[in-house]
Amino acid sequence: MIDHFGYARGDEVLLCLARCLSSFINHSEEFIGHIGGDDFILLLDANNGPHKLEQMLEDFRAKCRRFFRAEDLQAGFFSGEDREGKPQQFPLLTLSIGVVRMHANNGCRLDSDDLANLASQAKHQAKAEPGYSLHIIDTLALSA
Structure with a gap:
């Protein structure tokens, strides 16, 4: 995705993910940290953890739609060139x-x-x- 959309767009996606994850945690009792790249760590209350994680998945799915064109969302992929310059279809985020x-x-x-x-x-x-x-x-x- 970075090759097609650029590093700035990749940073926007990571920031969107961080905000999404952060919005679901109780900051006085739970923890979110960025390990690096697209890896994060969450320390959640085990009683609510799985439910919160399902909600996070759905929230991020809805929010990341803005990173793609309507035709890409409808097709379920976006088109671009691979690193060798050959046309390729790439899965959505x-x-x-x-x-x-x-x-x-x-x-x-x-x-x-x-x-x-x-x-x-x-x-x-x-x-x-x-x-x-x-x-x-x-x-x-x-x-x-």
Whole structure:
């Protein structure tokens, strides 16, 4: 998308995503951070987390429509040239959310490397699903 629309447009998309994510969190009890690129971290209340994440997906889907022309939205893709200058059809922007759901005192002991690996797995699983996606790895299942 950056090659077609430029870095400034990519920055607009990231800012739109950050605002969208931020609008759903309780800033006194939850946390949002930008890791880098298009990766963010959220620390949410586990009781409301999955519901909030579904709402975030829907909100971002609605808000990011403005980044495309009406004909692109109708077609479900946009046309441009790939890096070799060949005409190509590119999928529209989507959002994939990978989650590691933690539980207090569930017996699952994770160090920072374990947590980072689980987060990476959740992200890759979410990205493997087409379109807007949410994949949750629940640590309760790991402690069994």
